[in-house]
Amino acid sequence: MRFRASIVNVLTFSRIMQSIERLQKKCIMRFTEERMDIICNEDTDGGIQVWSQVKVDTLFEDYRIQSNANNEISLALAPEALLQALKSAMDASEVVMKLAKKNNHAVLNFSIVGMSHQQKRVLVSHDVRIDVLLPSDVAKLKEPLCPEPDIHIILPPLQKLRTVVDHMRQMSDVMMIEANHLGDLKISVENDDVMVDTKWTKCTIPTMGESIHVTFDSLTLEPTQDADREEPEPSRLFYVCLSIRSFIKFLSSHVVSTTTIACICEQHCIILYVYIGEAGDNGGVLTFYIPTRLND
Template sequence: MRFRANIENVVIFQRVLQCVEKLQKRCIIKFTEEEMHIICNQESEDGVQVWSQIKKDALFSNYKIQSNAANVISLGLSPDALLQALRSASPSSSSNSSSAVDGGGVGAYASIGASEVVMRLAKKRGQAVLSLEIIFDGGSGNGSGKVVVSHDVLIDVLKPAEMERVKEPMCPEPDIHILLPPLTKLRTVTEHLRQLADVLEVRVGRRGDLRLAVDTDDVTVETLWTKQRRPKKGKSAKEKGKEKEVDKDKSFAVRLSVRAFLKFLSVHVVSSTTIACVCEHHCMILYVYIGDAADVGGVLTFYIPARLTGSEY
């Protein structure tokens, strides 16, 4: 089993991990010949799951993988540990290196960022690790030498039989799709609503209306966006059938944990385009696209289960 790649887009990789580490302490990273998948599927209090796929070329170069499982390698690890390692490669980051070779003075290079970041599978002291080698070019006062910082992230190598039990949530066909407004704006509104209630209703109308609302014994508050785009591509047969009905004012709603929705909204750091799908009274599915619309580098898929009231059972 072998894996090695140069991380070319450290910032995007960091931002994806930033979102993931807010959800769960452990995640699965699956490398294939063409893609990297990050999966958060453990049972949590809010029930939020993430299933992502990112094209290798969006993040890596010199990508090499080999395994007896059809060249697929699956790892269980701490997203926070990997995130901390990647931060050492970013400009202005503080270095908490596990080791430095070819001289010290790593802090002097942190402000300019790494010239190369190599990630590979390794085994050290009998433990499987994802090893990151972060290389800084020599600067003033250091001649033409280089500083190399190494980080080892502990991993569990998952067997194919274990991965066969890892399944995406079973969901009904969506009732409606809508293109969301900028997630930073949604986040600001939701932060205010969290102070009023624990449950949020998201309602989407066929005319492109998006409504966020909370309703308690003491207060009812809602925020409305109108004329949001409703993407035609990818609509389900169920949704197309519903649109043939006469009632163009029809809307579909799902009630979510405010905290769960806020966890999703942390993805604003990577979002370019986000499409939301409502499966009424069941769940909300959100597709966050990485990169430009013309050249999507990958997609993060979030599943947020509905918070049901007695009348919806």
């Protein structure tokens, strides 16, 4: 088993890890010849999961991978530890990441070349402890099963959403997101004393009769034929109630997002596609699943 790559986009890699490091103590990273997947699928507070695909040449050059499992390697590691290694490489002129062993345990080794204050070349080595997963264990990983979304809508900039939701979390543990096919989007919270909502209008949505297909090969909206699916009244609001804490964790992805598409499966979940680069660039996508929560 061999793996080695030069990281040419440390900032984007760091922002990706920043988006997920608060979700759980360990994540799974799966490397193939074409992409890097990042998976957070353990039971967490609020039930949020992440299934991400990033194209290899979005982050790496001189990418070499070899294994007996169709040249795929899957690792479990602490996102916080990986993020710290990437932060230490932020100003480096060269960063090489490779599989290695230290004290008889597998690690991801980061060989970081930088310059000292005296303008001398400095080499720093940083190890992140990992567990290499068996192919049989990786085969058991399955994305959540979700119904066909009732609506999909392009969200306002996540930084603006974060400001709104940060104010709301003092009032309730549960928030409601509503959207319709006129492009109206509303976020609201309520308690025994007050109800607060913020509304956006004219948000971009795909034309009815289209569905989102987010895969490594296609990060686009494609038309689908569903003769049994009735078109809803355009003004009808579809809604989902969510844990505010989970939604705020998702909003950490504002550091990497350009376009974010929300898909509401009413009374079931919300699926959020955060694009790395513009939606048509196929750089990659972080997919967040947040289940519905009843408002007590």
